[in-house]
Every structure is written in C-alpha cells, then in structure tokens.
Amino acid sequence: MPAFSQATPQERCRFWLLLLIALVILGAGIGLRDPWPSDEPRFTLAAKQMVESGDWLFPHRGSELYADKPPMLMWLQAASFELVRNWRLAFMLPSLLAGLGTLLLVYDLGRRLWNRRTGLYAAGGLLLAFQFVYQSQRAQIDPLVLFFITAANWGLLRHLLAPPDTGATANWPMFWLGCFCAGLGVITKGVGFIALFMLLPYAWAAWRGWDGVARPGRGAWWRWLLGLGAVLAAIALWLVPMLLTAHARADMPAYPAYVHDILFRQTAHRYANAWHHIHAWWYYLPIVLFSWLPLSLTYAGSVPRWWQRLREHDARVLLPLCWVVLVLLFFSASPGKRDVYVLPALPMLALATAPFLDELLPRRWLRVMGLVFIAVLGAAMLGLGLWALHSHSPKVAQFVARRDLADGGAALWWMCVVLGVVQLALVATLRVRRALWVVCGGMAALWLAWGYWAVPLLNDSSSSAGLMREVRSHLAPGDQLGLVAWKEQNLLMLDQPAVDFGFKVPWHLQFARATQWQAQAPATRWLFVQQTAMGDCVDRAQAIYLGHANQRDWWMFKAGAVVPGCVPSAAVDELPDDDADAGAVAAPEAPAPVDP
Template sequence: MSALSKATPQERRQFWLFLLIALVILGAGIGLRDPWPSDEPRFTLAAKQMVESGDWMFPHRGSELYADKPPMLMWAEAASFELVRWWRLAFMLPSLLAGLGTLLLVYDLGRRLWNRRTGLYAAGGLLLAFQFVYQSQRAQIDPLVVFFITAANWGLLRHLLAPPDSGARANWPLYWFGCFCAGLGVITKGVGFLALLMLIPYAWAAWRGWDGVARPGRGAWWRWLLGLAAVLAAIALWLLPMLLTAQARDGNPAYAAYVHDILFKQTAKRYANAWHHIHAWWYYLPILLFSWLPLSLLYPGCLPRWWQRLKARDARVLLPLGWVVLVLLFFSASPGKRDVYILPALPMLALACAPFVDELLPKRWLRVAGLVFIAVLGAAMLALGGYALLSHAPKVAQFAVDRDLADGGAALWWMCVVLGAVQLALVAVLRVRRAVWAVCGGMAALWLAWGCWAVPLLNPSSSSSALMAEVRGHLGPHDELGLVAWTEQNLLMLDRPATDFGFKVPWHIQFARAVQWQAQAPATRWLFVQQPAMGDCVDRAKAIYLGHANQRDWWMFRAEALVPGCLPSAKVDESPDDDPSADMQAGP
C-alpha cells in the first residue's frame, strides 16, 4: 500500500459529494414502505418478536423457531428499532448502512492501491451497478453479508499488498481484522469464509515473486494461524451462546432441531444438495452481463488491460480479480443458484475495473454504449407507460386490480412515462461528448423514481398492510384472531396479538387445530385463512372475502361459517417454503 498524500480541496469536495449522492440513491424510499415479500417480512417479524419477547438468541416466526438463517440481520433490525423506534426506518437501516459502508471500503482500497481518483471510480462503478443498488434498497441479508465480506477483503488486501520494491512488511493486525470480519460474514449468511479465498491468488503471487506483494517475514506461520483463530472467535460470538442456551433447553426438542437445521441443513446440505433454485453451470453469465450494468460495459476495455497487468505481474489486479473468479467457480459448482449469491464479488470487480476507467472514458465506443444503454432503458420505460395508459389491455387492468391501484394504475404508468422521458432527454441533451453524465443521471432518475414514486403506490398491496387493515376493521375490541396458511407479512402487519397453529405445519393440520381453538370461544374468535386451505369446509356466504393480495385470496369467518364435521384433506396442503420466490411482488 502506497503512502497517501494529503487530499486537495477539490478531492475532498468530490468525496463528500459522492457520499451525499450515494446516501440519496441508496436511501430513496426509506420510510415510505413496509417490508415486502418474500424475505423482508420474515426477518422483520423475527426482529419484532425479539424486541417484544426479549429473546434475542433464537429467532421465531410466530410460534415456531426460525432456523433458515443466522440471526445477524434480525439482531441488526431489532437494534435499529431500539434506536429509532420506528419499524419503517429500522427494518431498512442495516441495508442502508451496509451499502454505504461497502462503498467506503471499496473507495479506500482504490485510493490506497492507486489514488483517490481511482477510489472514486471504484465506488462510483459499484454505485452504478443495478444489482448493488437494488439489493441495498432491500431489507435482506445480502447487503449485510456483502459488507462483511468486503470488510474482510479490505483487511486482507491491506495486509497482503504493498507498493512495488517498497520492502513493506505485512500488516498483521489488519489481516486478523479481515479474518474476524470473514467470521462475522459466516454468522450472517454462512458464506463469509469466501473472503479467505483471497489467500489463494496471494500465495501464487508470492511464490512467483510478483510485484506489489507484501512479505510476511520468516517464522510467520503462527501469525497466519491466528487468522483462523480470529475467524473462529467471530463465529463463537453467536455459536457458543446459542449452543449453551439450546442445551439448557434440552427438554424442548424444537431447539435440538433448530441447532441441526442451522448448522447442517442450511449450510453444507444446501450447497451440496440444493432442493430449489436449480440452474445450469452457466447461470451466472447473464448476471455478470446484465444485472451488473452499466458497470459491465467496461468489460471489453478492461479484459485486454487486465491481461497486460497480469503479464506485468501486478498483484493489485491479480488478487481482487482472481478472487472474483474463485467466487464464481464456487457458486457455479453448486446445483442451487440465485443471482444474489455472487453479489459479494461485485465490489472487488468494480475495484479491478477502476484503474482503467480514466483511460477508457474518452473512448467513443464506451460512450456510445453508455448512451445506447440509457436510451434503450428510457425507451422501454416510455413504451411501457404509454402502452399501459392507452391500450386498456386486460393484463394491465389485472395488474392494477391485483395490486389495488387506483384508476387502473395510472399514477404508476405516468411514472414510467416521466422516467423514460427524462432518460431520453438526458441522451438527447448530453449526447456522446458527455455520455458519462447521461448514464449517471439516467440511473439516478431510475432509483429516485422507483423509491419515491412507485414504492408508495405499491406498498399497500405488496406489504399486505391494506389487507390486514381490513382484517382489523372487522375485529371488535375483544375479538381474537387465528391464522391458518398464513404468510409472515400477515402477522407482521396485523399489529395486534394473534394465534397461529404453526407455519411449516401442513395446512390441513393447521385448520383442524384452528377449528378446535375457535370452538372454545366461538362468539369472539375469528379465523383468517388462505382460500385453498379451507377446502369445502367453509360456507362462503357466511364468511368475509377480504380480497386478493400477494397472489393469494384471503377469507375470515366465525364458527357459524364452518360446515359441521368437515375438515380439509391433505390435498389442500402447500408447503410455505417450497418456493421462496412465490411471494415476490415487487421489483423495478
């Protein structure tokens, strides 16, 4: 790592302006919506139950333990709520801070490995990438795990790299810090250990005597092993208390099942023998090309320059780029694939591209490609909005009905028209000479329109807030509600106590338990049920149809609506976790 010169006033202004822009873009829409399926309500519900129950060690989904993910994000959301006392802000705050932190780490690596301008290019390229912003505006685990893996990479690269011919020694405290962050990534989503793959290209470069590799010195083997101790120490912060608490509750078999699920089924078994999201080995290639636009427009210019730097034995390029390749190979080897799995590789790819941006920006082909990208995006948005407004197509009308949009969704379609017009105007005004500003402005317009215009329109149906408000409207002050075949957003947005009969429990068993529960106080107990779970056991004329939300039809009824002696058969069952994407209602 080179010694940093003092920043000029212009460089300081550029940095703070970039940080402000990043805050506006990543924060667009915060406070304007509630958690949206499929994952957000699940994590926020678990965090809310932590706050209400005081049990922060074991996440719950209603009455059941939730063992699909470690509790790091749920802890972060619960802690955010304790700080701000408003769930609409608290559930998004961890993702916002993680996104900003990732940008700062990438900027710092770029300025230390090259210069401040390169640091801004690295962070700016990351902020432009579609998938990074989209995920940073979602309250899912991925932004947090990307932050911890990037922090681990930051510590490792600060330790492993040094200026050519400087004779600089390795920075062991930063190495241990990087390993500790990798451990935090493990207890966030299990894949934090991937940061340690950075040691493989480093070992190659050190063995081949590449430029820019720090020398650890003789007899350093025990220092390397302390890195493993740092990883294990971070994991132990959660693992040891969890195991000890579960052992203390060994009278309840649910805790033993929780330990087994989270340590084995959701890690090694999920990777080696995935049971959903099965895709071919080349699945990630379109993600690299399209989900990482417009950063991916740099690929044709970066590929030959990467090859030149690798032939020149430049470890500053080898380590981040080699690590990206290893991450892609790791996830491609598993049959189960999702686009977010490779998101942790994006910051290091942006860093590897950054040194060549100054040389590439004047190239006409790149500026034309950027203009074409924004023009195509703008034309698509304009065409979509115009078609929806003028065609009166049945699918457009059905979309508006499903999402409970007023006036056939006219406000949403006008947003598409305005956004497309803005993007096309940027292309027309800035043209090839200032194409980079057209790209930046076009992407900023997309995220601001989405967060500040579309999000408030889609929130009532996507979050089930409108559905559960109607449910509350039918309940008296002393009435109770039981949930059957429910989803996390139902309990989260109900905003009052309710009784559930399991979540993963088969629907016909839930229904049977609910009927018994309702019979104990038929005058004050209602059941809230997803339509398929009722079978033919409910007289629809005596029940209340609540409407269609989250691609499902919902009913509520008292005991008089039940068909005497009827219980649904097992044919009505549908496992809530068979398709984790079934709840997805929202996306740009």
C-alpha cells in the first residue's frame, strides 16, 4: 500500500463531518418504528424468542424452526437487546452499525490505495447511493452481509495490492482476516464466499505482470491454503455446534429437516433451481442504473477513465471493478433474482469511481445531470403531494384506508409537498455551480423526511402495532389467544404469550386444530384469524372485525362464533408470498399445542 502522510486538521474535520452526517442519515427513524414486513418481523421475532427461551442456536418462528437464513443477524439483534433493553432500538442497531462500518472500510481502502480525499469520495459516493441508504435503514440481513463482504474485500485488497515502489510486500494476516470475514458472510446469508472472487482478477494481473499487485513469493502455497482454513473456521463457529446439537435431537423430525433445509435447499438448490423471484438475465441492469443513483450519474465519465487505467495496468482499478462484474454475472446466472443480491457490489463500485471524481465533479455535464436528478425528484414529490391533497382520487382514498391514516393522510401528503419544495429550492438557489451540494442536500432531505416524518405516520399499519393493540383491548385478564393463518408481525407485536398451530401448516388444518383447542375452554379462549382462512366456518355477526392491516383482513372470536362441525376446505390455503416463508421448517404432523 502507498504511504500516506499525517492527516491535516481540515482532512480530519471532513472525515468526522462525513461520519456525523452518515450517523444522522442512516439512523433516521430508529426508535420511532417497529419492525415492518416482510423480513423485519420474522428476524426480530426469532431474536426475541432467543432472548426469552435461551435457545440461541436454532431460530424459531413461533412453535416452528426457521431455516431460511443462518442466525447471525438474529444473534446480533438479541445481543443488542441485552445491551439496550428496548426492541425498537435493538432490532435496528446491527444494520446501523453495519452501514457505518461499511462506509469506514471503503474510506480506508480509498485513502490507502490513493489518498484521503479519494477515501472521502468513495465513502461519500456510497452514502449518496439510494440502495445503500434504503437497505441500511432496514433491519434485514443484507446490510450485515454487505459489511462482512466489504470487510473481506478490505482484507483481501490490503494483501493483494502492494505497489512495488513502496517496498511493501504481501500482507498475509490481512489476507487471512479477509477470508475469515468471508466465512462470517457465509454464516450470515450464505453468499459471503463471493468476496473470494477477488482472487480471480488478481491471479490474472499477477500472471500478466501488472504493477501494483503483491508478489507472494515461492513456497507460499501453504499460506494460500490457510485462507481456506480461515473461511472454514468462521463457518465452523456456527456449523459445528448446530450439527452436533441437531444430531443429539435427531429423534425430533424438525431438527434433521432444519439441517437439510439450511445446508442444501437454501443454498445450491436455491441458486440453481430458484422457486421465486424469477427474472430475465438483464434484471440487474435497471438496478445498476437507477437504484444506484446518484452515483450512477458518473458512469459516462468513469468508463473511459477506467479503460485508460486498465490499459495502463493499474491493478487498483482492475481488482474492484472486475469483482463488481463477476458479482453481477454470478447473480444474473441464477433464475431467481432480487435487487438486494447485488448490493455488495456497490461499495467496490464507489471505490473504483472515487479516484476520478476530483476530475469529474467540476464538469458541467455532470453538474447539470445532478441538478436535473434532484429537480425531477423534487417535482415528483411536490406533484404527488398536491395531487393527493386536492384530487379526491379513489386510489388515494384506498391507500389512506389501507394505512388507516388520520385526516385523509394529510400529514403524509404535506410531507411530500415540503420535501419537494425543499429540493426545488436547493435547485433554484444553488444552481449548476454548486450542484454537488444540491445533490447532497436533496438526498439528505429525502432520508430525513422519510425517517422522522413518514415513518411515525406509517408505523401502526405497517408493523401491525395498531392491529395488535386492538386485539389486546378485547382480552380480559386470564384470556388466551390462538393464532391461525398469522404473520410474524402479529405474534411479535402482540407482546404477550399466545398459542400457534404452526406457520407452514396448511390453514385449514390450523383452523381445525385451533377450534379443537378453543373448545377445551370456550369461555377464555379467543382465536385471531386471517379472514381468508375462516371460509364459511365463522358467523361474522358473533365475531369481532379488527380491520385491515398488511393487506389482509383480520377477525377474532370465541367458540360461539364457530359453525359446529365446519372445517374450511383446502381451497383457503395460501402459499407463502415471500421468499423467507419458503424456508420455514415444520414437522410433517405438528403436535397439539401446549397451553402457555
């Protein structure tokens, strides 16, 4: 790595200012909302059950094992709760810290490979990218796996890139650390190994004698193998105790099923024979163009400069840029695609772009594009707000009804108006000359308005907090509640013991078992049921309609509302509507529920 001088006071000030801005933007809304579907409630519910049960090795979703993802995020959420004792803060802390950590790693790579200014550009470009902030403000696995893959890239690049004019040599401890982080990525979401793709462009550059690549020397083969050992050691932290415990519980069918599902069905089988989110091979092209705005505005200027550096055999550009291409090709080859799959490529793209921003930012064409981008965004927000306030459109009324917004959603629409006015005011006052600040200010306004204005307004309907508060209001002391055709947010936001009859169990079987359970104590046992799952087996006149939440209608009732001898047909069953549901593990024949 090139040597770099001591930071000046101005450089230190810029770094800390960037970090403060990142904390404010990525932390916008934390503590003001509960987990939102589809993924956040299931991960938080599993973490909550870990804390309450003491079983941290096998995540549960209610009474069933949950095998869609390894438990890394759930462990960190549970650990965060043990520290702060507040789930509204704890469930978001891993994503916030992962986002900040990713920015720091990209900054450090930029300053080591080029200089501190380039490091700031790399981190700043990443912070501006829409997809990065959007995902970092969500309690999903993707921000965490992004951090571990970026940490792996950080370690690998510190080893693989060692310009000869500095006298630097291969940094084997950094290589092993990078491999270990790749292993942590594997036990976070399974795809952490993609960080090791960085070795492919390195091998080509070393073979072609490019400048800037480390020379490991002869007899280093065993050091490379230690990297594989580091990957396996990280995976073993979870895999070994999980397999040993599952073997000890082999007499319970759910545990062997869990092992098979998480090690085979959710990995290679899922990649090669995806059963959801099927898209064409070019699916990621719009993601690269639009979800990575406004960083993607620099493509037109970056591409010829990348080509020039590659012709000059600059490995600092080759390695991260080729790695981005390999990641895009890898995920494009699978029939199942989601936008978040390629998120790990974004930090390396920002790194490869950063060295040229000093030259690109003064260019008028780029400043005009940035100005137009914020102007279009501001005009769209202003137009949406004014239209919703004054149009009396049925679509607006339907949205307001689904979200149960007060005053026709006026507060939300005024937020759009204010946001649009702020963004357009930035465009009008700062203009082309200060277009960079227009883009920065416009994006900051967007995220602050979303986190501190929109999120509190939408929380009750998005999280089911309002729905489950209504459920609790109908329960007297000593009453029990059974859940049928439920979603994770229902059990999580109920915030008191409940009985479930499985999650992956077909709805008509859940209903039959639930009514049998209810009949054992009809005076004190209620059922909470999704409307579709009731069929014609419930007298609506004797049931309580709770309202519409999460695009579903919900009811609760006692035994008197159940039509005697009626069981809904299998036609009411609904297949899981999200990919995580496909990973739940249920025993073939769920046992009768145990009273809490």
